[in-house]
Amino acid sequence: MSTPYSTALAAIDAAHALDPTKVTTAGAETPYELHYARKCTSYLEKLSSTASEPLRLAIRAQHFRRWEIPRSLYPMTRPGYHAWRTFLKKRQATLVAEICVYAGYTTENAERVASLIRKEDLKTDEETQVLEDVACLVFLDDQFEQFEKEHDEEKILGILRKTWGKMSEKGHALALEIHMSKRAQELVQRALAE
Template sequence: MSARLTQVMEAIDATNAKDPNLENGQPAALLYGQRMSAEQARLFPDASETLQIAARGQHIERWKLPREAYPEGRAGYLAWRKAEAEHHAEVVSNLMQQAGYDTEAQQAAAKMLRKEGIKRDPQVQALEDIICLVFLKWYFAPFAAKHPAEKVQRIVEKTARKMSPEARARVLGEFELPAELAAAFAN
């Protein structure tokens, strides 16, 4: 790992360590970033530094823009997601600049964090696949326990549509899902 990559990763972790929301006794954003990096290393061991940074910084300072601050419903949700992506991209770009990354690298990471080019840009798609697999591995079961089966099915179908064919195949090989949920990943 290069010195500047180490500097950015440590800065992301230091920032996320301030998350007041705890999961398993740890700041939730810090734990999420560590899970994202672990999944990135497993799925894409030869990932570019920008993909490594984007994976670790995916939820940087997420607690600063709470979902509750936006209107209920799909429009509010989409506005929140867009604001989050812009915030993550800005914070990560600033940390990259401080570590000596050039504008091109900063823009590449920001593009991934804003999810510009899913299905068209391999780096953006790789980040999306990592995000989806982390969700399924760590966050899906608690989510599913709180929501009706119809909503869970819709979320699974939306998740599968965002993933690459390779990532969907991984889901089928790595997770034990009920047949109705697994069908979303078989297409």
């Protein structure tokens, strides 16, 4: 028997499965955003075994249909990047809230999912902090080594410091357990030492 949670999760994952970008992991090709969402859920389970349904859905959907709004649509500047990210958060939150209502959640619960996706009250909302930790952990685990190859060292060190600054102590502990290349480990240690 389906529940609002299972219905919403299935709809979110069905959208992720439409991502045209593919990755190969463990010999299987997977749409990137589905891969990303699964990684997010995996880190959520390490951070919080008792996460609420709204948090679990927000974690699973934080990149919802992101590929439809490529970064290249915005100026390749820092303000352009922030405008892109702000637009994405609002769009993703709205689309996922609609899915939640359709799946049978109350408007209040759907808005809670949307609020988490928008990362509202980051400094005071424990669940929003968990979502931020998850995003940072997946970046370090799944995206950092490629990112490191594409940017100069000073930018990389700055991004690592900012990423670390956004995380909780529990997030820090999990980050230090991530298996990384020797080069990536050295960069993380340098960023944390400065």
